[in-house]
Amino acid sequence: MYDMGTRKRALALVAQGRSLNSASKETGVSRAAIRSWQTRIEPRGRSGLPCPRCQDIPSPPEDQAAYAYLLGLYLGDGCINAHRRGVYFIRIVLDNAWPGLIDACEAAMRSVRPDNSVCRVKKQGCVAVTGSSKHWPCLFPQHGPGMKHNRKIALEPWQQEIVDAHPWEFIRGLIHSDGCRITNWTTRLVAGESKRYEYPRYFFTNLSSDIIQLFTDTLDMLGVEWKQPNSRNISIARKASVALMDTHVGPKY
Template sequence: MNDYSPSIRHDAVMLMRQGVANRDVAELLGIPRGTVGWWRYQDRKQRGELFVQPTDCPQCTDRAFDHRSYAYLLGLYLGDGHIVSKPKQHHLSIFCADAWPGLIDEAETAMRKVMPKPSVQRRQKNGCAEVKSYTKHWTCMFPQHGPGKKHDRVIALEPWQQSIVDAHPWEFIRGLFHSDGCRVTNWTTRIVAGKPKRYEYPRYLFTNKSDDIRKLCSDTLTKVGVEWTTLARGSDPFNISVARRASVALMDRHVGPKY
């Protein structure tokens, strides 16, 4: 680390005590950000100041937040999301296939609308993007977090979460189907005038191993008037199917295919 005059260090510390960000102090005085951060740490230590990371967590600050975006993000989390919460590592991750760039953008937008302060990054992986938001407070917003896989533990919404889902059911359904669901075209044949004729029809499918998450999905579908059935693969009833024409039309209007 380069040696700097006491006056420069004094000016940097005074600026930081006034609330100027490390980045701005570094740019103003022509000092590396790492040096500024070290000076801030030493100044706090000398004054016995306990540093508390600022947060805009709605559960910890009673801050109003975007309920519509949260309902969508909750659906994404219950599908293809997870939280890492360790002593020095905290983040929410949503995994989105590269084939759906619009979904990647929506996931990032929802994170920023629910909690604007934490940094959000995208990490490219094989065939997908991991959208990550860094803060330990995602466990406050998603109390369903816990050790192990979701389908190996109880998944139940808190009353405040259920109230949001009740107010924005379609956003919750969109999040679920955008994570663990799809819109497909099925086909069948019928004999018409003695000849086989092919018929095609759209269907929505939601697939998840968790009985609790599937029930959250099916209960919400029922509340908005969507008819659904359980479609088993072998003996595993992991699929919720929406195939009736009127219900597919509702799904097309409010959910739509991934993009």
Template sequence: MSYFHGTDVRHEALARLRAGARNAEVARALGVPVGTIGYWRHLDRAARGECPGAHDPKCPRCDGRDLDRAAYSYLLALYLGDGHIIQYSTHRVPSLMIACGDDWPGLMDACEAAMRAVFPDNSVCRVRRTGCHNVKVYSKHLWCLFPQHGKGRKHERTIALEPWQQQIVDAHPWEFIRGLIHSDGCRVTNWTTRAVGGKRKRYEYPRYFFTNKSDDIRRLFSETLTKVGVEWTELARGRDPFNISVARRASVALMDQHIGPKY
């Protein structure tokens, strides 16, 4: 019976199952009867609406369900930076997966909170990987909410927002900027020297960086910065203009007010 095994064991089993492992593999790895693993999988699939005849959670695009627009703006940015949609062969429901580094547990919590706000009736979980966790949500309507999904890497295909997405980003620009900084950006302290009273002194100043190979994603980031009054410049490494920099004092102060460093 499943209640003879601790909650931690069950959670680990479900994480492995959702990642694509077979019942027998999980049973051997955790020392749990294969029948119990199958029972856990059945309950988990039923809770996520994967079983035949199960209730299918409503979709804001297909069914008109209310959408937490601020949370969506943030989650959309995380998806553009560190996310992708995948359909495992062992699952009937696709999953949105956001890779979050273990060095920033606050970012991981914010990602999970946004997923739960955008998909309140769907299953959300974390899958441990080396140096990071994959935060995942399962839904049959991921392509409805993230139409940017497609074959190949994001920087190798066109990334453009649908009009309804752009309206959400325009209404919640700081959430969108925060999500892009949390995925592919950082706040750093630079330094230089200047002459003061005839002597060279070290001078430190903060700045924000955003780095992404996709011209389209960098454009979305920089255009949104401009809309909220943040001045930015494009920096190149060699011939590759992959970096957006925010270094002017007033703009950094504005970013600090709404974004701040990762945590």
């Protein structure tokens, strides 16, 4: 952060007819900074929103519904990486086929940390919605070394309270990251003829048994019936339960 005297001195040199390069060399200020001061000399203020978990009395994020959704996305397809100067990046990787999910992820990330930057990093066939903050590990204490399925994943009591208050947002996040709605089919004999019969079903797939447990515990709370055909997959196929999921989650978009 440059003081106002330095800013005025650099602009005065430019006003005398000096080039940006010359003013930069004399003041030690980058040309980009001097150029920006020609439009706005006052330092841009920050709202300085504190991390709710770092206050003297920790509290949950203000937008708890957005947090529950982002928590589901993070547990499914997210990661947090350390950067320079104590800054962390959270990345949620989403398929290009679902632009609505990408928009929803970015909106949730901005709602949880409105004072921090969020961007989209394009990759082959997908987008990594990325946000920077010093406080992502505070907000997602599940962050740690290695893959999630190789370590214990458990919610803190304050996180569980948010999930209990916004269970469908949590389920939506998990389905949008590691789940899908598909149409299954089978055949039945009707009047001696084989007829094709189609029915919708939801799947959730994750290698972490802990995350699977968080998913099914929340489904139980919501009255959604499910089956576990194997250690990594959860199936929801009962008509009433699919109808519930369609009301609150729906197909990817």
